[in-house]
Amino acid sequence: MKVKIDPERCQGHGRCYDLAPALFAEDDEGYGQVVGGGAVPEGEERTARLAVANCPERAIEIL
Numbered sequence: 001m002k003v004k005i006d007p008e009r010c011q012g013h014g015r016c017y018d019l020a021p022a023l024f025a026e027d028d029e030g031y032g033q034v035v036g037g038g039a040v041p042e043g044e045e046r047t048a049r050l051a052v053a054n055c056p057e058r059a060i061e062i063l
């Protein structure tokens with residue numbers, strides 16, 4: 001499983017890196033970015049789905 005953030009959609013709400021800090025981090029301006037190229041480690045699949053469900057801009061996609 002991989003996650004991806006669409007930078008055109010992300011408005012920096014920060015829920016992704018609050019809820020799933022193993023998968024997302026904040027850039028210098030507070031926008032979300034994926035950690036480790038977006039690869040979801042084993043055991044983090046639920047958190048990945050949680051982040052997808054909680055992004056108000058629907059900017060996160062699971063690949």
Ligand code: F3S
Nearest residue numbers: 010011014016032055
């Ligand atoms: Fe951006 Fe959504 Fe995260 S708007 S900072 S991808 S919660």
